[in-house]
Amino acid sequence: MDRYSRQTRLAGIGLEGQRRIRASTALVVGCGALGTHAADALVRAGIGRLWLVDRDIVEWSNLQRQVLFTEADAERGLPKAVAAAERLAAANRDVAIEGHVADCTAAFLATLPALPDVVLDGTDNFPTRYLLNDWCARHQRPWIYAGAVGTEGAAMVVPVGGPCLRCLWPEPPNGADVGSCETAGILAPAIAAVSAFQVAEALKLLVGATPSRGVYTCDVWRGSYQLLALRAEPAADCPTCSGRAFPALDAPPASAVTLCGRDAVQVDPPDRRDLDLDALARRLGSATARLERTEHLLRFEADGVRFSVFASGRALLFGVQDPLRARALYDRWIGLS
Secondary structure (H helix, E strand, O other): OHHHHHHHOOOOOHHHHHHHHHOOEEEEEOOOHHHHHHHHHHHHHOOOEEEEEEOOEOOHHHOOOOOOOOHHHHHHOOEHHHHHHHHHHHHOOOOEEEEEEOOOOHHHHHOOOOOOOEEEEOOOOHHHHHHHHHHHHHHOOOEEEEEEEEOEEEEEEEOOOOOOHHHHOOOOOOHHHOOOHHHHOEOHHHHHHHHHHHHHHHHHHHHOOOOOOOEEEEEOOOOEEEEEOOOOOOOOOOHHHHOOOOHHHHOOOOOEEEOOOOOEEEEOOOOOOOOOHHHHHHHHHHHOEEEEEOOOEEEEEEOOEEEEEEOOOOEEEEOOOOHHHHHHHHHHHOOOO
């Protein structure tokens, strides 16, 4: 217990709280800026099991704020979930860490071997957040929303029984109305401020303490930090809190999705099948440029677009923004749909 001696001295944790943390499982969805900060803090706090899920690969633009990655990870195009799991395992060998290179969908969540004790939002898009909102409500698990852009951030504990994200916004905000790191930039301290609140609330939930009620907001450039009051009861017309419906779980996943703030599209055909990446590499041959087979994926360039293809059939296309064009390019070069 010497590793956690400074943490167990806290009146709110103690030895019993540390045991509860050790016996808990956390799911971190997204291994970007928020997810890497949160996962690192949870592992160092002694969480028993940590599940990571992310669909992306490490790029140079990530290194400014995504604390678990190195230049070597970006050069190799390593999947974020793999790179994060490797780095975290070196920080605490006693934590059971599982990195999943996948899109967080209802189908993926159904494959989890058990229900996590808490879910942390490290995503960059509202459709996934509403999926987590509805999934956690259905399975009566708390989750912690978080987001940051520019110098501002926000976070909120969504307790079992609500109020939930749909109580605040019945429908996901329009992407055009929400700023992104691509359009507004992002300052790393804003990520740190939001993830600090997020992890502190997660630890409170795990040891049985009462979480904060309200929406935490901050602007690290202007020096503004506050907890805004939130309604105590769920909205009367919220289908999720009432258990009448879970819209995000019933919606079919899109086959092509523009990645938030990125000149990239993910293509994930619903009728995909597993790929033999070695055979695909041989088939593509000299028809493509910069063809590279790595341990986790196949990379190449074609039609002015960079492809990263996973064995599951899912692909990331960089240098394209139109989902329809991305799907056409996927069909042309990979041809699974």
